[in-house]
Amino acid sequence: MRLEGWQTNSLGRAVPTTIAGRGFRPFAGAYAEMPDEATHPARVPRRPFDGSSKVTTFERVFDVVRDGDAVSFPHYYRNGGDRFLRAVIAELTRRGRKGIRLIGNAYFGELDYLVAAVRDGTIAYVYGNPYGGLAKAAGAGALLPMCIMGCTHGGRQRDITLGIEPVRLAIFPAPAADPWGNASGVLGNCDERCGPLGLFDADVRYADYACVCAGTVFDRFLPDRSISMEHVDFVVPFEKPGDTAGIGAGTLDLARIMSAGNLTVADRVMALLGAAGLLRDGVAFQSGSGASLAILQRLSDHFAEHHLKASLTIGGITQIHVEMLRRGAVELILHGQCFQPTPEVFDSLLTDPGHQEVTSSIYANLACKGTLTPLLDFSLLSCAEIDSAFNVNTVTGYDGRFVGGIGGGPNVGRSKLTIIFTTLAGFSKRRGQSYPSIRERVNTVTMPGELVDLVITEEDAVINPASRSPYVAAIRENAARAGISLIAMEELAAKAMARARELGPLMPEPDLSGEPVEIVKADDGSILDVVRRAAGTGG
Numbered sequence: 001m002r003l004e005g006w007q008t009n010s011l012g013r014a015v016p017t018t019i020a021g022r023g024f025r026p027f028a029g030a031y032a033e034m035p036d037e038a039t040h041p042a043r044v045p046r047r048p049f050d051g052s053s054k055v056t057t058f059e060r061v062f063d064v065v066r067d068g069d070a071v072s073f074p075h076y077y078r079n080g081g082d083r084f085l086r087a088v089i090a091e092l093t094r095r096g097r098k099g100i101r102l103i104g105n106a107y108f109g110e111l112d113y114l115v116a117a118v119r120d121g122t123i124a125y126v127y128g129n130p131y132g133g134l135a136k137a138a139g140a141g142a143l144l145p146m147c148i149m150g151c152t153h154g155g156r157q158r159d160i161t162l163g164i165e166p167v168r169l170a171i172f173p174a175p176a177a178d179p180w181g182n183a184s185g186v187l188g189n190c191d192e193r194c195g196p197l198g199l200f201d202a203d204v205r206y207a208d209y210a211c212v213c214a215g216t217v218f219d220r221f222l223p224d225r226s227i228s229m230e231h232v233d234f235v236v237p238f239e240k241p242g243d244t245a246g247i248g249a250g251t252l253d254l255a256r257i258m259s260a261g262n263l264t265v266a267d268r269v270m271a272l273l274g275a276a277g278l279l280r281d282g283v284a285f286q287s288g289s290g291a292s293l294a295i296l297q298r299l300s301d302h303f304a305e306h307h308l309k310a311s312l313t314i315g316g317i318t319q320i321h322v323e324m325l326r327r328g329a330v331e332l333i334l335h336g337q338c339f340q341p342t343p344e345v346f347d348s349l350l351t352d353p354g355h356q357e358v359t360s361s362i363y364a365n366l367a368c369k370g371t372l373t374p375l376l377d378f379s380l381l382s383c384a385e386i387d388s389a390f391n392v393n394t395v396t397g398y399d400g401r402f403v404g405g406i407g408g409g410p411n412v413g414r415s416k417l418t419i420i421f422t423t424l425a426g427f428s429k430r431r432g433q434s435y436p437s438i439r440e441r442v443n444t445v446t447m448p449g450e451l452v453d454l455v456i457t458e459e460d461a462v463i464n465p466a467s468r469s470p471y472v473a474a475i476r477e478n479a480a481r482a483g484i485s486l487i488a489m490e491e492l493a494a495k496a497m498a499r500a501r502e503l504g505p506l507m508p509e510p511d512l513s514g515e516p517v518e519i520v521k522a523d524d525g526s527i528l529d530v531v532r533r534a535a536g537t538g539g
Contacts, residue, residue: 040163080246129405154364181232195338390449
């Protein structure tokens with residue numbers, strides 16, 4: 001994959017503007033004007049639908065796929081989706097297809113078969129965020145010369161909507177469907193349910209062909225439909241399309257989430273929200289995964305005890321959100337993806353009118369004329385590291401190795417008050433070395449600093465001088481009374497380094513002079529940064 005036309009973007013990052021012969025814009029700012037574009041034309045049927053069943057075999061679906069085509073799939077089963085993706089790659093390989101463009105969102109598990117498909121030429125392009133085995137292979141340079149194209153949740157929807165990533169076959173797993181292509185994530189076998197399917201909304205609307213692979217194909221019209229038959233060409237009965245148990249992997253280690261350090265930060269975030277005047281009726285918010293759930297529990301308790309009701313919450317939903325709804329502490333859950341697949345969460349989505357499914361397009365697709373994230377009063381996000389310009393990194397750690405994906409953080413950064421919380425420093429047991437979480441320059445920018453309003457740690461908080469938030473004035477006025485110390489970012493970075501030195505020997509700065517292994521796209525489709533292979537990780 002040739003990367004050419006290197007330019008320096010508005011963040012001072014060198015990025016390619018021609019990638020495999022396609023032109024891209026360098027990032028020019030989070031609020032820069034976007035090009036005048038139109039949605040991708042969707043293929044329409046040549047004959048009227050006559051009510052016939054669309055049920056067919058898995059193998060026959062791939063008759064429509066040619067060499068060089070794009071095949072897309074969703075990630076909502078997370079670690080529970082390996083069997084399905086393995087079957088897709090195996091069928092492409094069996095047919096001898098070459099140069100396939102794989103359009104995902106995130107890739108979980110060991111994925112040795114996907115790495116092999118890249119190496120043998122079956123897969124020529126991977127779009128989406130690598131985790132696990134794929135991240136390890138990419139970081140070691142094992143996929144070169146191919147470079148992964150990383151994306152945000154909303155950015156992926158935009159790229160498909162506008163035809164920047166044209167899809168030939170959109171194929172997705174679901175626990176339930178009917179013979180005509182209606183699909184649900186909350187019906188069917190209990191151990192296959194996955195919740196909302198809205199992550200795949202743009203795929204089925206704009207792909208040439210769409211196929212649902214369902215664990216159960218009911219013989220009657222589905223009473224609950226996440227994806228409509230109007231967009232679906234094929235229905236395939238598929239044994240065990242996904243494993244519900246794999247959905248919460250990596251996001252719901254409650255022992256780690258509810259650690260003393262995270263709970264300390266959670267209490268400080270609650271004090272900060274009080275100072276901002278945001279612990280009140282009618283607020284809209286999103287909390288992320290992982291340590292954000294400690295803050296969510298605090299919010300739920302506070303709102304219920306003080307008889308307050310938030311207007312809405314969005315994003316990856318857990319049982320804490322559902323309990324908040326049942327306690328009367330929030331009026332509306334807008335459910336984009338499932339982070340905790342319990343019967344209570346699925347039953348709530350099916351039966352409670354205050355619990356509604358939404359797509360990733362209305363969530364954060366900038367090709368839409370209205371999205372949810374700017375309606376949020378506040379959002380709570382964690383990160384791997386943040387720098388003196390407030391740029392956030394969620395993809396690589398201090399040593400330059402992959403630790404996560406881009407995800408929805410940059411999308412949520414468009415809320416009215418975006419709070420990044422982190423501990424001052426960390427310690428790697430694997431390496432026996434410490435590192436600061438705040439530094440002069442992050443290894444990789446996944447979210448530009450202009451979207452960050454405030455950073456808070458277990459000790460202090462910093463307001464971004466460039467913040468546009470309407471709540472910053474109240475925070476400045478009330479922080480001291482709330483027990484929140486406001487300092488400058490330079491001082492916080494110095495404290496982070498001092499804390500790292502206390503924890504143990506410092507991890508050396510990585511040598512990131514290797515080849516690019518991932519492109520980081522902003523939510524507006526421009527190129528934000530590249531991830532380079534760290535020296536000494538070759539493969």
